[in-house]
Amino acid sequence: MNNLDSIENYGVHEAGTAPILSLEGITKTFPPSVVALDGVSFGVHSGEVHALLGENGAGKSTLMKVLAGIHKADAGEIYLEGRPIKMENPMDAKHQGILLIHQELSLVPEMTVAENIFLGYLPRKWPNRVDWKKLYGDADAILKRLKCNFSAKDKVSKLSIAKKHMVEIARALVFTPKIVVFDEPTASLTDTEKFVLFDVIHDLKAQGVAIVYISHRMDEIFTLSDRITVLRDGGYRGTVETKETDEDEITRLMIGRSLDTSRNIDTAQFGDKVLEVKNLSCGSLFQDISFSIRKGEVVGMYGLVGAGRTEIAETLFGLRTPTGGEVLLDGKRLDITNTTDAVRNGLALVPENRKEQGLVLGMSCRDNITMAVLQHVSSAGVLSRAQESNIYDKYAEELAIKSPSGAQKVGNLSGGNQQKVVIGKWLATHPKVLILDEPTRGIDVGSKSEIHKLIRQLAKSGYAVLVISSEMPEVLGVSDRILAMYNGRINGEFLDSEVTEDDLVRAISFEQKGQL
Amino acid sequence: MATLAHKAKSLVIEQPIWLFVAACIVVFSLSTEHFLDIGNFKNILVQTSTIGLIALGLTFIMINGNIDLSVGAVLALAACLAVDLQSSIGIPLAVTVGLLSGVVLGALNGLVVWKTGVDAFIVTLGAMIGVRGLVFVYTEEQSFYATDFAYADFGTSSIAGIPTLALLFVVLAALMHWILSRSVHGRNTYAVGGNRQAAIDAGIRVGPHMVINFMIGGFFAALAGVTLSTQMGAATPNLGRDFELWAITAIVLGGTKLTGGAGSIVGTLGGVIAIGILRNGMNLLQVPSFYVLVIMGTILIAVLFIDRQVNRNAEQELNV
Numbered sequence: 001m002n003n004l005d006s007i008e009n010y011g012v013h014e015a016g017t018a019p020i021l022s023l024e025g026i027t028k029t030f031p032p033s034v035v036a037l038d039g040v041s042f043g044v045h046s047g048e049v050h051a052l053l054g055e056n057g058a059g060k061s062t063l064m065k066v067l068a069g070i071h072k073a074d075a076g077e078i079y080l081e082g083r084p085i086k087m088e089n090p091m092d093a094k095h096q097g098i099l100l101i102h103q104e105l106s107l108v109p110e111m112t113v114a115e116n117i118f119l120g121y122l123p124r125k126w127p128n129r130v131d132w133k134k135l136y137g138d139a140d141a142i143l144k145r146l147k148c149n150f151s152a153k154d155k156v157s158k159l160s161i162a163k164k165h166m167v168e169i170a171r172a173l174v175f176t177p178k179i180v181v182f183d184e185p186t187a188s189l190t191d192t193e194k195f196v197l198f199d200v201i202h203d204l205k206a207q208g209v210a211i212v213y214i215s216h217r218m219d220e221i222f223t224l225s226d227r228i229t230v231l232r233d234g235g236y237r238g239t240v241e242t243k244e245t246d247e248d249e250i251t252r253l254m255i256g257r258s259l260d261t262s263r264n265i266d267t268a269q270f271g272d273k274v275l276e277v278k279n280l281s282c283g284s285l286f287q288d289i290s291f292s293i294r295k296g297e298v299v300g301m302y303g304l305v306g307a308g309r310t311e312i313a314e315t316l317f318g319l320r321t322p323t324g325g326e327v328l329l330d331g332k333r334l335d336i337t338n339t340t341d342a343v344r345n346g347l348a349l350v351p352e353n354r355k356e357q358g359l360v361l362g363m364s365c366r367d368n369i370t371m372a373v374l375q376h377v378s379s380a381g382v383l384s385r386a387q388e389s390n391i392y393d394k395y396a397e398e399l400a401i402k403s404p405s406g407a408q409k410v411g412n413l414s415g416g417n418q419q420k421v422v423i424g425k426w427l428a429t430h431p432k433v434l435i436l437d438e439p440t441r442g443i444d445v446g447s448k449s450e451i452h453k454l455i456r457q458l459a460k461s462g463y464a465v466l467v468i469s470s471e472m473p474e475v476l477g478v479s480d481r482i483l484a485m486y487n488g489r490i491n492g493e494f495l496d497s498e499v500t501e502d503d504l505v506r507a508i509s510f511e512q513k514g515q516l
Numbered sequence: 517m518a519t520l521a522h523k524a525k526s527l528v529i530e531q532p533i534w535l536f537v538a539a540c541i542v543v544f545s546l547s548t549e550h551f552l553d554i555g556n557f558k559n560i561l562v563q564t565s566t567i568g569l570i571a572l573g574l575t576f577i578m579i580n581g582n583i584d585l586s587v588g589a590v591l592a593l594a595a596c597l598a599v600d601l602q603s604s605i606g607i608p609l610a611v612t613v614g615l616l617s618g619v620v621l622g623a624l625n626g627l628v629v630w631k632t633g634v635d636a637f638i639v640t641l642g643a644m645i646g647v648r649g650l651v652f653v654y655t656e657e658q659s660f661y662a663t664d665f666a667y668a669d670f671g672t673s674s675i676a677g678i679p680t681l682a683l684l685f686v687v688l689a690a691l692m693h694w695i696l697s698r699s700v701h702g703r704n705t706y707a708v709g710g711n712r713q714a715a716i717d718a719g720i721r722v723g724p725h726m727v728i729n730f731m732i733g734g735f736f737a738a739l740a741g742v743t744l745s746t747q748m749g750a751a752t753p754n755l756g757r758d759f760e761l762w763a764i765t766a767i768v769l770g771g772t773k774l775t776g777g778a779g780s781i782v783g784t785l786g787g788v789i790a791i792g793i794l795r796n797g798m799n800l801l802q803v804p805s806f807y808v809l810v811i812m813g814t815i816l817i818a819v820l821f822i823d824r825q826v827n828r829n830a831e832q833e834l835n836v
Contacts, residue, residue, distance in 0.1 A: 319716075343719030357717055360710035362777050371707055372718035374700040381700050425718070 300479030416447025573736030581776025622734020709776025
C-alpha cells in the first residue's frame with residue numbers, strides 16, 4: 001500500500017518540483033585510458049526509488065562513488081536542492097545527507113556491531129569518554145528498526161555476510177539521510193532478509209528520502225522502483241518510467257542492440273569429452289554439480305555473485321577439497337589436492353581477481369608469463385633468459401599483448417593487457433582445460449571484445465574452455481552451452497542457439513520448479 | 517648521452533644506496549686522513565663480513581615476504597658449537613656441526629611458519645628468545661677459547677693480499693646474487709613474496725619453498741658465527757646480540773621491502789657497506805660511539821624517506 005501512495009506522490013513531484021539531487025555532465029577518467037563515465041546526467045526526486053541499471057563496467061558504481069565523494073569527477077556538477085555542491089571526501093557527502101551503502105563491506109571486524117554503526121560518531125560524555133550506554137541503546141534501536149536478530153554487542157567478525165550487510169545498512173540510518181544509495185544490496189542476502197530490506201526502503205521512501213537502487217535483478221527493480229535509468233559503457237542511455245516499460249526495452253537500453261544469439265553451432269565439431277564433473281559437492285558452497293566440456297567447446301557458467309561459481313573453479317583447481325563427487329579428465333579420475341597437481345594434469349585457472357591472484361605486479365611481463373613453466377625454461381634449476389624470452393615473444397605475438405617490452409613491469413599495463421598476460425601464463429603450460437573466472441572484469445569495452453574473440457579462438461584451436469561470468473552478453477557471446485547457477489546448484493542448462501535472455505534471468509534468480 | 521643519463525637515473529631509482537655509499541666515501545676521504553688507505557678498506561670489508569653474511573641469507577627470506585629474527589641467536593649457537601667441539605672432534609667436524617645447527621634451526625623455523633600459518637615475525641621472535649636460552653644452557657654461561665691456533669689464524673689470514681673473510685663474503689655474495697637472479701628458486705622467491713596467491717595458483721609449492729629459504733638463512737647466520745669466532749679465537753654466549761637488527765637495517769637500506777617481492781643482493785651489499793663505512797668513518801673522525809648510533813638511526817630513516825620520494829616520482833612519470 002505504502003508503495004502505491006508514494007507513486008502518487010511521486011507523480012506530483014514530477015509535475016512541479018525540481019529533483020532534490022541532480023548530477024550533470026559527470027565525466028571521470030582513470031589513467032591511462034579507461035573512460036569510466038562520459039558526460040553522465042542523472043536526477044532523483046524526494047520519495048522516489050530510482051533504479052540505476054547497467055552491465056558490469058557500465059559505470060554505475062563509479063557514478064555513485066563520485067556522488068559519495070570517494071572519487072572526484074574530472075568534469076561536471078552536482079546539485080543538491082538546486083545548489084551546486086563540492087565534495088572533497090566521503091565525510092562531505094555524509095554531512096550533505098548523501099549516504100552510500102557499499103557493495104564491498106567496510107566494517108572493522110574486531111569491533112562490536114554498535115561500534116561499527118557509530119564509527120567516527122561515537123556518543124560521548126564528559127570528559128570525552130564514550131557513552132557506552134547510549135551507544136548500545138541507540139544501536140539496538142536501529143537494529144530493531146531493521147528487524148535484525150542479533151545484538152549490538154556482537155562482534156562483527158562473528159556475523160554472517162548477510163548480517164554484515166545489515167550492519168552496513170544500519171550505518172546509514174544513524175544520519176537523517178536525504179539520499180541513500182544501495183549498491184547491489186541483495187547480492188548476498190537471503191529471501192527473508194531481502195524482504196526486510198525492501199520494508200526498510202519503503203519506510204525511507206515514505207519519509208521522503210530519495211533512493212538510488214543499483215541492481216542486476218530485474219524482478220527486484222520492477223517491484224521496487226519508480227523510474228529506471230540505464231548506463232552503458234560509461235554513458236547515459238535513457239530514463240524510463242517503470243510503469244510504462246518492460247524487460248525488453250530495458251535490455252535493449254542496457255545492451256544497445258536486440259540480442260542476436262543465433263551463432264550457428266555445429267555440435268559435431270566438438271571432440272571427445274575432456275573434463276567431466278560428476279555430482280561434485282563442497283559443503284554448503286555448492287552441491288551435486290555435474291557437467292562436461294568437450295574439446296573445442298566453450299561452456300559458460302552464468303550466475304549471480306555468491307552462487308558458488310568461483311568455488312567450483314577453485315575446487316577443480318585443487319584450491320579446495322570437495323566433500324563429494326568426482327572429476328574425470330580424459331576419462332581418468334582426477335585426484336587433485338593442490339595446485340601443483342592441477343597444473344601438471346593440464347588444468348589452468350585465470351582467476352577472478354587478476355591483481356590479487358593472477359599477477360605479481362612488481363615483476364616484469366616476461367617473468368609473469370613464465371612463472372608456471374620455469375621447469376621448462378631451465379636446466380638444473382638455472383634459468384635460460386633466451387628460452388624465457390622465446391616464450392614471452394610467442395605469447396605476446398599470439399595474444400597481441402601491447403607492452404613496450406618483456407621487461408616492462410606488468411603493473412604498468414592496462415587491464416586488458418594484464419589479463420592477456422595471465423592468459424599467456426596459462427597457455428604456456430599447454431593446458432587441456434582452461435577455466436576463466438570473470439575474464440573481462442574491470443576491462444574497458446574495446447579490450448573486452450578482443451578477449452571474447454580470443455576465447456573463441458582458443459576453443460577453436462582445441463582447448464576445452466569454461467567461462468564463469470555474471471555478465472549476460474558475455475556468456476551469450478562466447479559460450480556454446482550455458483550452465484545457470486543458483487544458490488550452489490546448476491539450475492538449468494541451455495544450448496546457446498536456443499536460449500533466451502528471459503530463460504537465463506529466470507534460471508539464476510529463482511529455484512527452478514522442475515528441479516525441485 | 518641520453519642513454520647514459522637514463523642509466524644513471526635508473527641506477528639512482530633502483531639502487532639509491534650505492535649513491536649514498538659514494539657520497540660517504542667522498543665526505544670521509546675529504547675529512548679524514550687515513551680513510552682512503554687500502555688497508556682501511558680491507559678493514560671495513562672484514563668488519564662488515566659478519567653482518568654481511570647474515571644479510572645475504574636474510575635477504576632471501578625477506579624478499580620471500582618473511583623475516584627471521586633468530587639469526588643473532590643462531591650465530592651464537594653455531595659459534596659456541598664450532599669452538600667448543602673442536603677439541604674433541606677436530607676443527608672440520610666441529611665447524612660442520614655448527615653450520616648444520618643453523619640449517620636445522622632454519623628448517624624448524626620454516627616448518628613452523630608453513631604448517632601453523634603463524635606469522636614469521638612471531639615464530640622467529642620466539643626462536644630468538646628460545647635459541648638464546650639454548651646457548652646459555654649449552655655454555656653454562658662460560659666463554660670458549662679455540663685451543664687450536666689454526667682456527668684463529670684462519671680469521672686473520674689473507675689470500676693474495678685480500679683478507680680471507682672479506683674474500684669469502686664477496687664470493688658468496690656473488691653466488692647468492694646469481695642464484696637470486698638466474699635460478700628457478702630465485703625467481704620463485706620474488707613470486708612468492710610479490711603475490712603469494714598467484715604463486716600458489718601457478719603451481720609453486722610455496723610451503724617447501726619458504727622452508728628452503730629459512731634453511732639458507734640459518735646456514736648463513738651459522739657461517740657468520742663461525743667466521744666471527746675465527747676472528748676472535750673464541751665464542752661467548754652473548755655473541756651476536758642485536759645482529760638481526762643490523763642485518764635488517766642493511767637489507768632495508770639496500771631497497772628490500774619488508775612486505776616482500778622486491779629487493780636484491782646488490783642492494784643488500786650496498787646497505788652492508790654503507791653501514792660499515794659510516795661506522796669506520798665516524799670512528800676515524802672520533803665521533804663518540806653513542807652518537808654514532810644516533811646518527812645511524814637518523815640516516816636509516818632519512819635514506820628510506822628519500823627512496824620513497826624518488827620512487828614516488830617515478831611512479832607518476834609512468835602514469836603520464
